[in-house]
Amino acid sequence: MKNHSGRPKTVIFFIFLIGFLIGCPFFLPTYWTFIFGEILIMALFAMSFNLLLGYSGLLSFGQAGFFGVGAYVVALLILKGWQSLTLIMLAGTISAALAAAVIGYLCVRRDEIYFAMITLGFGMMLFTIAHNWIELTGGSDGLPLAVIPALKLPGFELSLFDPRIMYLFILFVVLAGIFFLWRLVRSPFGLILTAARENKERLAFVGADVRLVRLTAFTIAGGLAGLSGALFCLFNSMATPGFMHWSYSARPILMTILGGSGVFLGPAFGAVVFFLLEQVITNVTDNWMIFLGAILIPVVIFFPQGILGTLVKHFDR
Amino acid sequence: MTDVPILKIEHLGHSYGKFQVIDDISLAIPPGELTALIGPNGAGKTTFYNVVSGRFPPRRGKVFFAGREITGKPAHKIVSLGLLRSFQITNIFPELSVRENVLIPLLLQQRRGYTFLRPLKKEKDLYRKADDVLSKIGILDAADQPAGELAYGDKRLVEMAIVLARRPKLVLLDEPTAGMNPEETERMIRLIKELAERFGTTFFLTEHDMKVVFSIAKRIFVLYQGGLLATGTPEEIRANPQVREAYLGGGTIQC
Numbered sequence: 001m002k003n004h005s006g007r008p009k010t011v012i013f014f015i016f017l018i019g020f021l022i023g024c025p026f027f028l029p030t031y032w033t034f035i036f037g038e039i040l041i042m043a044l045f046a047m048s049f050n051l052l053l054g055y056s057g058l059l060s061f062g063q064a065g066f067f068g069v070g071a072y073v074v075a076l077l078i079l080k081g082w083q084s085l086t087l088i089m090l091a092g093t094i095s096a097a098l099a100a101a102v103i104g105y106l107c108v109r110r111d112e113i114y115f116a117m118i119t120l121g122f123g124m125m126l127f128t129i130a131h132n133w134i135e136l137t138g139g140s141d142g143l144p145l146a147v148i149p150a151l152k153l154p155g156f157e158l159s160l161f162d163p164r165i166m167y168l169f170i171l172f173v174v175l176a177g178i179f180f181l182w183r184l185v186r187s188p189f190g191l192i193l194t195a196a197r198e199n200k201e202r203l204a205f206v207g208a209d210v211r212l213v214r215l216t217a218f219t220i221a222g223g224l225a226g227l228s229g230a231l232f233c234l235f236n237s238m239a240t241p242g243f244m245h246w247s248y249s250a251r252p253i254l255m256t257i258l259g260g261s262g263v264f265l266g267p268a269f270g271a272v273v274f275f276l277l278e279q280v281i282t283n284v285t286d287n288w289m290i291f292l293g294a295i296l297i298p299v300v301i302f303f304p305q306g307i308l309g310t311l312v313k314h315f316d317r
Numbered sequence: 318m319t320d321v322p323i324l325k326i327e328h329l330g331h332s333y334g335k336f337q338v339i340d341d342i343s344l345a346i347p348p349g350e351l352t353a354l355i356g357p358n359g360a361g362k363t364t365f366y367n368v369v370s371g372r373f374p375p376r377r378g379k380v381f382f383a384g385r386e387i388t389g390k391p392a393h394k395i396v397s398l399g400l401l402r403s404f405q406i407t408n409i410f411p412e413l414s415v416r417e418n419v420l421i422p423l424l425l426q427q428r429r430g431y432t433f434l435r436p437l438k439k440e441k442d443l444y445r446k447a448d449d450v451l452s453k454i455g456i457l458d459a460a461d462q463p464a465g466e467l468a469y470g471d472k473r474l475v476e477m478a479i480v481l482a483r484r485p486k487l488v489l490l491d492e493p494t495a496g497m498n499p500e501e502t503e504r505m506i507r508l509i510k511e512l513a514e515r516f517g518t519t520f521f522l523t524e525h526d527m528k529v530v531f532s533i534a535k536r537i538f539v540l541y542q543g544g545l546l547a548t549g550t551p552e553e554i555r556a557n558p559q560v561r562e563a564y565l566g567g568g569t570i571q572c
Contacts, residue, residue, distance in 0.1 A: 180434075188424045188432040188440060191413075195421045198410040205370070205408070206422040206479060207396035208430060216431070 021171055025164040037167045039275045040174045041231045042251065046259075046267030047181055048224030049252035054261035055185055056217045057197030059116045061249050062103070062123025063225045066096040068130055068244030070226030071233035075143040076136075083149050085160075089173070089230050096226020097219050099126070104218035108211045120246060127244040142240030145233075160234060170231055177224055178268070184220070185264065193217055254292070258299060260306020269308040321384045323348040323487050323519045324369070324400075329378035331361075331368050338364045340543045342378070346521060346536075348486070351513050353530045354523045355554075356540035357564060362523040363405060365540065366489050370402045371395040383486065397425075399486035405495060407472045409479065411465025415456060418464050418475055419447040422482040447482065454478045454508065470501030474508075481512065490522035494529055502526065506533055531555070539563070 021040075025033045045067055052058040070092040077088045103122045107115055130137045137143065150157040151169055158165045184190055192213055195203045200210045233239045242248065251274070252267065259270025277295065281288035303310040322345035329342045339361040346352050356362055368375040374389035381387065387395050410418050423443045424430045438444075451457040456474050459467055464475050473493065480488055493509065494502040510533055512518050524530045530537060530551070537554045539547040541563045547554060554560055 183434045183436070186436050186438075187434055188429050188437050191417060191421060191437055192424065192430045194413065195410050198412055199408065202408045202410060202479070203421070204392045205396060205402060206483060207393050207425040208421075209391070209393045213430075 018175070022168070025167045030163050033163050033167050035275060035279060037163075037170045037235055038232075039271050040170050041228050041235060042255065042275070043268035043271040044174045044177045044231075045225055045228040046252040046255040046271050047178060047265075048221045048228065050256050050261055050267045051181060051184070051193075051217055051221045051224070053253075053256055054266070055190065055193045055197060056214060058108075058214060058218070059112070059253075060107075060119040060218070060221070061116045061246065061253070062119035062121075062126070063221070063252055064244050064246065064248035065103070065123035065126035066100050066222040066225040067229035067232070067248065068126060068239070068241070069096040069099045070229030071239040071243050072130060072137060072143065073226075074230040074233040075145060075239035078145055078148065079143060085149050085151055088149065089227065092230030092233075093223050093227040096229065097223030100222020100225075101215065101219040104215045104222065108214040108218060120249070123244065123246055123249050127241055127246070130239075130241040130244050137239075137241070140241060142238050142242075144238040146237075148234055148237060166235060170235065173227065173231055177227055181224070182264065189216070254296065256306070258296065258306060260303075260309025260312075262305050263309045263312050266306050266308045270306065273307060321348075322346055322381070323383055324521065325381040325384075326369070327379045327381070329365070329368065329375050329380065331364055331375045331377075338543055339368075339540075342540075342545050344538055344545065344548070346487075346519065348383075348519055349513070349517050350519060350535050351509070351533055352519075352521045352536045352538065353534035354521065354538045354540060355527070355530055356523075356546075360540040361543045362540055363491060366402060366491050366523065370400065370489055396483065399483075400489070401480045401483055401485040401487075402489040403473075403476050403480055403491055403493060405491040407469075407476055409464045409472060409475050412463055414461050415451065415464050415467070415475055415478075416444070416447050416460040419450050419478050419482045420444070422479055423447055423450075426483045450478050450482045453512075454481070455504075470497050470504070473497065473501075473505070477505075477508065481518070484516075485518060487519045487521065490520060492523055492525060494524065494526055502529065509533060 024036050028036070045063070049060065049063045052060050073092040073095040074088050077091055082088050107118045107122070110118055131140060148160045150159050151165065160166045160169060192203070192208060196208070196210055196213050203213070204210050229243060232243065255270035255274050256267040257270070258273050259268065260266030274292070277292060278288050281291045299307065305313060324346045326342055326344050329339060330337070331339050342365065354362055354365065367373060369380050371387070371390055371392035371394070379386060379388045382395065382398055382400050385398065387398065387400070410421065420437070420443055423446055424440070427443065429440065448457060448460065451460055454474050454477055456471055456478065459471060464472065467475065490509070494505050497505060506529055509520055513520055534551060537549060537551060538545060539554060539560050546563055547557050547560050549557065
């Protein structure tokens, strides 16, 4: 969690990176535009998860639940005929944050493995609701969307069925989400969060209500998971219970461990590695998870700070 | 105002299962008085501090802080009233810089902990205050180092800085010089005396080192097998036959 913003080299690097990301759909084949879109969504999902793991020291195993709440709220509102994309996205995010506030209230009293197990339990409850409440959620078929409201900008409308427009829309929302997180972790609350990770007892004994600190972080992380779920619903033109399955909660965990939980962009980097591996390896074999495992194990053992974490440390010297 | 004790304990008792750790302790400390709590190992000193500071609620009895009952309140509420503590085993934020260690209590004291999108760096007044506290304690030079990398004695000073940053009215110090070399001990004693005089902070400390106790405490409480055995000035305590009996099996208390 070092501060790189002050260095001109890093600023130039990020300007180029964002420029590259904007340019992607104009020189990449459509297939890769889709892959990059998905990576961006998962990057935001993983980074929202890391607000808990890396910054607050809480391992949540139920983030897919909030991801799914965002996705389903978006699908339901579109099916109801809502037209404003902004309102739909906002509703998805806020619903997920509310769900996280309620569930978090019941989770933040516990630590470590207990916290992980309780969040896993609640995540599975949300999955079961999505899977079994067929009248509302369509059950295991999910909610396919035949239409997606157009993106209304002053003077013209853009259809999100155009892969390039969809990609740029995702990029914009994800960058906004990441910028929000960036500001958050540098704020006074960010320091209090880190303090809760470092030593919750000392924090309580300088006057912070540790549960409230954690609940606030959990709610924000849930809201951002919901935002990424909302994007994913638009991206896939559907919401399915699969989004909420516990194995989906494992994705941000894997990405964060791959990239490194101690660096701000670690989880995003992990998302890139995760998807590129999937692409490269599935060309050879369908059992790509074996290879993911084979990479994950040495990362955990030899580079506990993750790939990006290790690189950043190396270049900092 | 001086009539209201800064800390008043009534019939305080706590037990772990059937084991009575502290039993029926009553005491009062006037504001500004440097007080010590002594007693052999296992007398219940740390348990006493834990129930007073809100680490866990006592089984019996009441605790009043500056006239206000705080029995069983959560730690963070007690802290915001002005009662802070240090721990026997140094309790700091090891991976954060020394300055950040002090910024945390300052943010909380100013109720700015829930500021979300404004950069911390803009809280210039708090940075100034943090550096003030650090220079008072004498560790400003280490401000940018991770607190966990400092020498043992300096880590204890970081904890003092954390505690004092909130401008407490009463500080419970659980063996502030434990594990320190003579030089560090000397420095800590001077610091406590100076702070008590300059800021009127009341210190209530437990201590193993009798030299320390008799050199700074104006009043001493002796805890023995969970109960209060004696109260008095250092001279009275030194002369008390019961205390000698409890401590050294009849010998003298050396200092």
